[in-house]
Amino acid sequence: MAGLFQGGADRSFIMLDMSVEDPWTTVFHEYAHQLMNGNIQTESDPWFEEGFAEYFSSIEVDGKEAHVGKIPHDDYLILQQVGLMKVANLFKVAHYSETYNENGNSRTSFYLESGLLVHYIYDNQLLPKVGTYIDLKGTKHVSVEDAIQQAFGMSAAQLDKTLRDYLLSGRYLYYKIPAPANISEKTYTSRPLTPSDAAAVLADIHLHSADYQDKAIDEFQAILSSDPNNAAACRGLGYGYLQKQNFTQAAEYFKRSSEQDSKDPRVHYYNALLMARESGFGSKVDIPTLTRELETSISLDPSFADSYALLAFAQSTSGDPAKALETMRKAIAIDPRNEGYRFNLANIYLANRQSEKAMAILQSLQKSASPEMTSRIDGVLESIRRQP
Template identity: 60%
Template sequence: MRSQLPWYARPFCLLVLTLSTVPVVFAGDAQWIEVKSPHFSVVTDAGEKRGRETAMRFEQMRAVFDVLMTKASVNIPIPLEIVAFRNSKEMRQFAPLWNGRPVQLSGLFLGAEDHSFIILDMSVENPWSVVFHEYAHQLMNGVLTARVDSWFEEGFAEYFSSIEVDSKEARVGKIPEDEYRVLQQNGMMKVADLFRVQQNSSTYNESGSHRTVFYAESGMVVHYLYDNNLIPRLAQYFDLRLARNVPVESAIQQSLGMSAADFDKVLRNYVSSGRFKYFPIPTPANIVSSEYVTRPLSPADSSAVLADIHLHSLDYREQAMAEFEEILRADPNNAAACRGLGYAYLQKQAFTQAAEYFKRAAQGDSKDPRVHYYSALLMSREGAFAHLSDLPEMIKHLDAAIALDPNFAEPYSLLALAQMSAGDPAKGLISMQKAVSLNPRNEEYRFNLAQIYMNTRQPDAAIAILQTLARSGSPEVAERAGGALEEALQFKAAMQERQAAGVGNGVGSDGEARACCSIGIGIDKSSIVEEHIRVIPTPTPPSFLKGTIMSIDCSAPPNATLTVVSGGKTWKMQVPDREHVALIGAAAFSCSWSKQKVALNYRETGTGVGRVVSI
């Protein structure tokens, strides 16, 4: 994803460097409305005409993608809301902070596991390119089920973000003028170097001309591959690189039929020629903005939407709570504000307060899938998996969330774990398979599906998933999957030995099941399945901490332990792999950091202990 200001940049920060106080945002004298199209919700104060235009543009992009990618799913597995501001002043109140100041941008994609936002400044000439790039990433998740390299992720998104539509045709693959200028002014990377860039590379994350060229050239490479019908050969390339660990140069030669040096030459000639193909297709039919439904929003309802954006941004979470509280002082029964404040308390592990606000939200709007999902998530955090009496209510909430939004993947994942805990592995398997089908690139879902396959005595299916996850770009996922893969292979061997000995395959009684599971994985319907299945629970959102690094222990590479003092409290922060931790503001991790001011995103793993997400 992108992370700086212009077309080539991802418009959200991985790391919060500071937190500033921004006035609570209310609707003021603007009339906020909601525009509902068949697949999108647009909330705007830029007027009905611009609201309808915004919804229409996203419907067009979705339809064009559906035509071009006939086997792809165009349903996004996380609820998406589009907010279109009438001017830059309003937009700045929701922009990520850098050194305490809002980043200047025209569009922003804000992603989370429960809800995502696309935010636009309608006063600029072209607010679409940045958010279309990010929306293309979301659509890409329905096309690819496996890991690919960063250059293809970004090049693919850039290619499809260029969609233009008029009354006659839709055009895909028109290269923006910015890309020409960037490559002409800054030169080009060698293709082999471009293909080596990973998400933790400085070229990908740090501002400057190298990253500018990376995004521009990635888009140009994908253009070239499409124009020359080479896209199908990428399956072989990524198999060579990611499955067989073949060097980049050899993988290029074997899959694309040219050396890396020859690829450099043809790409330079391609760029300098200025002759690029684009694909015209008929304008998608039946996209009529005049048929969209609009409704005015009350000041409280529009303010609740804006506070929800702040809640899903690391820079503004504390401010969001104050905004929800102010809304509820004016409108005590506002369902959206109750839902938002409840989720804020859930993130803080304040379960009693969260439960109170979720109950009030359900009383105000029982048709909100997020209220039901949050209520079930709260029960899971409170320990419902360990209390069988709580599981029926939890499952009821998840069934309701799914009925209200069948494309929302998270409720299926949580439902699978609840069903496993309730002793119904057959249903648990179906639910987790559905979660994976909706979001096939979610590695947590796939890992949990592999574990459920083990519990249902299907080791071959589990092994196939774990072999892929063991090559994950995430060191943590790869390590966990590698360990699980070894156990799955041992389990399969044990089953085969039993079958050869005529003992059976262990699929009989609970006693037989436990006897065959020498590695400790099995289903005992009379007890809590949590003791037998090691799943990745739905993670809590990362927490944020500012403090000072006092010392770093690097004695057990690649791990590192940071001793961080913040607000008079001392933390032990674990870094699983210091060579691959996400860094902002430093070229590389240093074991010599001392008395170093730092800001961390982390997940708490114990009292005063956390696992670092980014530094």
């Protein structure tokens, strides 16, 4: 494994094994996902999401240009060895499918074949047909096989043969893109990490993995036993206690972290989140202090969407739904795929007596793959229908 991506509600991590060949493929793969997340509100089928990321994962960059769209030779060898899935089956893989979530040949084949198919689509300028397919299947609920026929003008079996021929040909297109002239090493900064800081990063990675949170708390405590003023460890331990609903301990460690680094936007956000959770997101929260913490967080990191989302809650709670709408839209502009943000926006629209806009958002969210989200939506829709 060349690398691993660990996502989280507040931050994400990419871990690389720099001893392997081309470790940066993991970075490019995840960057492609972030491009999709930041620009397209509705999530596509896994084959297209992962195929798009695989397409960009093989970027080669030298000093003057980037080569985009190459297919690694090893991908050909693996696909020829394990064989191709039927395209109809590839298109039916969902986020909860075994093929998508369990390690093994099936998952490897899914990723590589998705990448191969997206290469074929780009090479033959078929993206508009993909859009047609997604609309037929997702909006009009046409079966996968019929949607393939209508969108691509060929049967699923014919598309199987076409993709197999494309694989066997060993030929593909890639694009040379000039590197921006203003890229310079001088625009980036780096600094050596102390052993404590490096250990705090590893503990933070564990904290953001559900199976390792207790281990993370032990690691943060070990760091602080030898380096009691380590701001990152104080922040991480505070967040760990916040996740466990231990608000007193969380507040103590956030305070210690702030004393060491008052410019950390996440500590200010965590302080606000702590206040909101302690009050049960109710009327007892100290809105002026919570707002001040969030405004400080935003001033230090204007791209941190969670701070805008929580600030919108504060504004709505304090009786300013118009300002809350504006702020929540900023959160969604940064993270358009966040269903929680969109659900909250719908509720703010309801508070603003704009029920039609709220209904449009709620109905679009009914397609969510999250049972918890669809249950929440059903409850809100039912309460709207009961209103006179």
